[in-house]
Amino acid sequence: MKNLLNKLGSSLKAFGHSVVSGDIWVKLSLIIMGAGYFGRKQIMRGILMTLLEVGVISSIVGVFMPYMSKLNTLGTVQREEIFDIVTMKKTVNDYDNSLLILLYGIIGILVILAFIALYIANVNAVYRIQKMAEEGEHINSFKDDIASFKNERFHITLLTLPSLGVILINVIPILFMVCIAFTNYDENHQPPTYLFTWVGIKNFVNLFTTSQTITFGYAFVRVLAWTLIWAVLATATTFLGGILLAQFINHEDTHLKGMWRTLFVITIGIPQFVTLLLISKMFGDNGIVNTMCANVGILDFFKHIGLLSPGDACIPFLSRPGWVHVSIILVNIWIGIPYQMLVATGILMNIPSDQIESAKIDGANKFQIFWKITMPYVMFITGPSLIQSVIANINNFNVIYLLTNNYATGNMYMANSHAKECDLLITWLFTLTNEYSNFKMASVIGIVTFVICAALSLLTFSRMIGGDKEGVYR
């Protein structure tokens, strides 16, 4: 951040210096951006730069200005239509679309910011060329410029597409979502027919408020807690399970290693959707597992040991808090372990055998070898990907949503905020947008999730990769 500010300051300083001590061409390029290049016989570059200037300015004025000028209100003219019953045609007024105003407004601001940066950099560059010309250095022709993209500026050629992608699919949507959180975009304010507008931080206040009617605060704390517990447990269990499984399969006494591996990999082959939907049916209150448990006597056994009350008609695998949480994690272990097993197999095969052998010579037993050599090694290799999978699990929509689609909460406070005990932030967000068109609260929850994920990854990554731990294993 500081770095960025410094850079900004120095480029502004350079800009001042360029303007003051530049010659006529530099000063001309304050108005026509290509002028400085024309003066140094860089015709093509000059034309491109001028065209770019014209294009950007006209698109700002022609396209973005009408939207940006309404950004403060997000539109005032609501859609009105008149149907002529004689001609059967409809006349519609020139209405504002809050969603488009917000979207184009954001893009417009980004374009302007980029243009300002370009403008300053352009003047600096022109001044630099002036300096080069005065000192008699070689000034690149257009051909040289093109060629440089294949050589010393190859990184720019490579990074163009990725950075465009990042701006289009990351930066703009995130900015957009952040903005929605400060509006009243919900089922009563849906564009294009209706307008929505800014409401300040009211939605954030609501998220942390609990009263009998506004229970977002109550629901949020519980949903967040379960989200974090789930993320850690889901990652830890599948990770450990995967390593153990890989270890068992790799064991020298295990026969038919290939077959075992294939068996477990088959579960990956079946789409998760299918497996999860099937499991949610099988473990439903009236599903096949419950029928079997009742027939075999497991239901009575659970009642006998006090896990269930005598009045229960079924085992509530996926329909009661606590039960549902355990079931979800168990199911996730089952569908998650094969992936981790594959990862772990690769790593286990690459453990330097000299370490294990020397440990054996020193008289370490198998458990000690596993715990003191294998595990630290695996942890070191997979650490960053573990953090990654914790984050992925925070946003693990599939498992939770597909398993608990039919879950009905018995907790009134949760229900009043359309949340369920087994909801992750992401599935709660989905219910709010998809079923209740409550985009404003969904955005607020989205921002909170984003902050949590970002903070978690920044913290852990900087700790994990920051230190010089590589030497330990060399």
Next chain:
Amino acid sequence: MKRKLVSALLVSTMAVTAFVGCGSKAEETSESTATANSGDASEGASSEDAIANLIAATEGTVNIDLWCSETEQYQTVMKKLCDDFAAQYPDVDFNITLGAVSEADMKDRVLEDVEAAADVFVFPDDQLEALVKAGALNEVAAQYTYDMNETDTPATVEAAQYDGKQYGYPFTASNGYFLYYDKNQLSEEDVASWEALTAKAEELGKEVGCETANGWYLYGFFQGAGCTLTENEDQSNNCDWNNETGLAAAESLQSIASSKAYKSYGNDDLLANLNDGKVVAYVSGTWNVNAFSEAYGDGYAATKLPTFKVNGEDKQMASYSGYKFVGVNAYAENTGWSMLLAEYLTNATSQEAVYEATGEGPSNTEALAKASSPALDALAAQSEFAQLQRVGGNYWSPAESLGKNILDGKVSQKVLDDAVAGITQPVE
């Protein structure tokens, strides 16, 4: 500096694409306004003139998207009706595309992007409000081929109104719920009350029930007991389910539900257990008519909902009456033709064809007179206890949770108070 130049270039490319995208859209709207103004209107023209005008003013192909239920019966009959409609106007070149969208998801699919959604779509009455609120429905400002006030039952016409404006064309009137039962196993006295029904079912070792953890059905018990649930203008709800009657109703339902024979199945579980021969009576609607008639064979029967005891008094369980409407998208490309198609799909002959194909009861009185089946008769018997569904969105989650509490045997004044607080929570 070069890097900045490149990134700036990229931004401006994006700006240009945005420009292109927007430009074409702006043109589109201006074009449609232009055609709207160009139509030559003669004062006091009759509806035939209006249609003639429309035909004259129509150039090129008329594209209409129609979304309706994904079931084979629906798709087939709607395809045929659309072809018939196109044949009526030989001078016009139609391109009517049929899309399969489950009616339960219609609202969500339409509201995903109103401007891109189908021009004409079939939707159940409980989605009317959300669709109107999002501005997705075209008002039925005039009718050209028939007058629904004369041809359709008043209740269905009224159900398609919101704020005094007509938003939908009545299509079917059989989307409510009633009781299916197996008359080989249950007598008429058995199905008269929930108490008798559960007692008999326990004796038989069979199952009966109603999806209690679902606000749509739960409403029937509280409304029947004499409680009220109404909607305010700002889409918040009024609800008095936490008064003495409400508590008594909840406790009564809780004791009924505590019977071993009483089940609260979702639709999938219901069908599975029905096929296993376990379920002998269940509250459901015409969408399951084939499943029940196959499962019960010659014992197949249907009747109005049973009564239940509240404070020692027998109360008739109420219900939501359900309708399906044909709606025209407010952003339809060809509003005029879309309206004419919607009219055609809902006229007497079309409704009859739909009844024959799907078994769903017509809203048109003429077509209704020709339709008769146990399910439709049961609906007719229930109709005097059925109310039009007008309820704000905050009702469903708390009601589901309340139903779950009742099933779990956890009814208390506090649970009802919290449920009512959630149902009546203010809408911002």
